[in-house]
Amino acid sequence: MATIELASGKYITSRAKILISLKKVQQQGNPAVVSNGSSVCSDPCSSHTVLDNYWRSTSYGSGSNCDSDKRGWYRFVGSGGERMPETCVPINRCNTHAPIWLDGSHPSQDDSIVTRISCAHWDGNCCRWSSNVQVKACVGGYYVYKLEGTPECSLTYCTDPAYIGDPCSCNADEVCKLVNGTWGCQCTQELNSFDISNLQPELDCGTDHIKISISKCQLETMGFQNIIMHLTDNGCFGFEERRNRTLVSVVTPTQAGQCGTQLTKNETHATYSNTLYVADGMVIRENEININFNCSYPLEMKVSLETAIQPIVSSLNISLGGTGKFTIRMALYQDLNYTSPYEESRVVLSTDAMLYVGVMLDDGDTSQFVVVMKNCYATPTENAMDPLKYFIIQNSCSNPRDSTVTVSENGVSAHGQFALQVFKFVGSHNLVYLHCEIHLCDVHAEACKPVSTIYGLHASWITLLVPVLMALACHAFA
Template sequence: MAGSGLLWLALTSCILTLASTSQHSDRIPRAAISHVQELSCGDPDTPEADDCFDPCENYTELDEPSRGTNSKERIEACDDHLSGWYRFQSDGGITLLEECIPMFKCHTDAPLWLNGAHPKLGEGIVSRTVCAHWVENCCFWEYEAEVKACLDYSRYPDDPDLFYVYQLEPTTNCNLRYCTDRNSTAIMCRYPECRSVERCSYRNKEWSCRCRKKYNDSEIQSLQPILQCGASEITLTIDTCLLGGLEIEELIGSLTNGKAVDIEPGSDTYSRNVIIPFDSFDYPDTTKNDAVYKDTITFKSTETESILLQVNFDCTYPLDYEVSPPNVLKPLVSPWIISVSGEGKFNVVMGFYDEDFKKPIEDDVIELPVDSIVYVKAKLKEGDRGHFKTVLRNCYATADIYPVDYPLIKDRSAQKEKVLMEQPSAKRRRQI
């Protein structure tokens, strides 16, 4: 009998080696990671002796989020039908909980929990007790279970996912149900890791970071939209979690006047840029010195047309600017340089032109006789040209030798006999 036992062990060892090689032959070679899988075989001298299989490769997936400890709804679910090896794969968790669970959690009356630690990788199949909590007794009913740690190479061959398979038996009483740890899902989202406003979620057989439904005050503050008051348009950057995590094609946005706004991808996967050109406004609010673009954007779902978010915004632009031409005048006799300096948000430019004000003179230094006629033009290069025109309110000539300003135009009035002002279009528009 001793010799027979040794022969059976040797034969089993040979079968296991061949089976393991066959199962992993189509995978990417892994030099840095090695793990000997333990197979479950039938008892010697029985018809099942040659039935060897790896539970890491032979299991039934349970995608049931209601098994999570966060499920509080009273539903009488029961596991009196389960029998075999299972892998938990859902938002509710991927492992059995290792602590006593309050009654009426996980969509059942008496939740089942694992009374013992999960095995480490390489420990093979271990036996554990599963307890059911009922009438203030954390182990009112007991069941036997087998557990094994496994590796899943399908997503990240160089950094495989750790998961567990469980051999579960049907419950003899109802309502009892195996309960999973909601927090165990975080390890499934590593590239990239989820942000604080997201959770690792299992949808359509894939793990990904999805927006949570509720946020605390600090998280809401981190989701504040970013407003950019640009020279040619207004841009609002919004986190997708404020928009229900919907894709661009699932969203519509509009101003209070009904005009739609463009929604574009942001600089990262979790942001959206809302582009608002100036002609989207009927007319900005104006004061003596400023123009204010103020409105509310309403975002809706294209499917349900329900309101997801409303954002109030306003951008203020000054109406007076000081600018300088990029080039200077250099008279042949008297070296005067005319310049005007300043700053602003609209892009206003100034330059020297021909007598028709069509062709700019782009030379860095312009040399011309002292008595020459000079044509100067200021224009709004970037800004709300639909509502505003540009005029010269004040214009000075400045010598680079003596810091003295020579007024040519003051308060829109010519200060010299040889200075002639030409107004912009005759259309009634507010003038800068």
């Protein structure tokens, strides 16, 4: 069993890696051979003349056009219609005197040419003049006609305005084909059925889920007719979805243990890994594909309240290349219940008021990680590195010198909450800037609830800019 990497053996960019193993017993068949002396005719579906005449429509009135010079293969396009009518057309229609229609049905299979009778209506006879017309249904949802001119003038080949545009709505890897009298989307045959380098799984590292998808057409061209897909836990199986391509996808929650997903962690990232199994039916004899995949989520993020120009609650998603992303949210609340955030774009607070600040991990693996506010402090400028700092929380504990500071939740859940009385720095500074350094703590591997000093993962910066006696303003900390 050979093991290769995606992108034709090239390395996988970012931290989202996929390895593919393929076991194949099936052998390629011999290509078709043209016998010596035989002639190869051009396909009329690719070699024809286009007629784009709106007045060929059966709804158009009288005229004097004559198609006596129309000899060869033609395709009708445009607003007048894209196929000939199959019923008798009244005289003085289609910009002519005697309109021509098709006496018979269009072919029900593609790749075959049928012969039909074309009739011209005149003098009370729906088939006053007739001639043979060859018709072929082409891949792409249209017909071509081999016309033989007209026996008299003025006679014109009509089109049916009821048939305009592509009869199919196919994806990028499909074509419109006629099968058993019905137009439908069929997979293209351009891919080499046995070329594994054409297999291109898609990996979506979502906030609360991981989805891996494979093109259904790619699998079918590789010989998979009854596609069975599942993860390590075979209860997590594949489903079909249509986007720009038809995909077969499997989804697992971003949580250790779900669908057989495993979690590994270092100081900067949490990585969730699983294996996708693809087979042709329940019994494997020919094709088997195993895809090992993982998504890495950074545990270091930045978020700030842009209160001056946006609502009071804001968020920022951080994604590194093809990695996943967790979302940290921050809000300024109206009271100690932490349930009613300020909705105004500007908030006026006095030095008698209390600030209620909440930080939360939005989605993500909340069964694995909790929010720890390590250091929260105020500065008179938006610069978090300003040497003048007033610590509200230091080493995960509240400032014992400020009796107004209370930390109601820290290191026990996906939320962090603290409160303090509004204050003002000495001097002409009208704004107080709050900065918080946080990290996501693994409850299964660390002691997360603060006691004195917490050591853990790299910090995340959260900046809240709070003015005193003025409207609330925010600025993102870069």
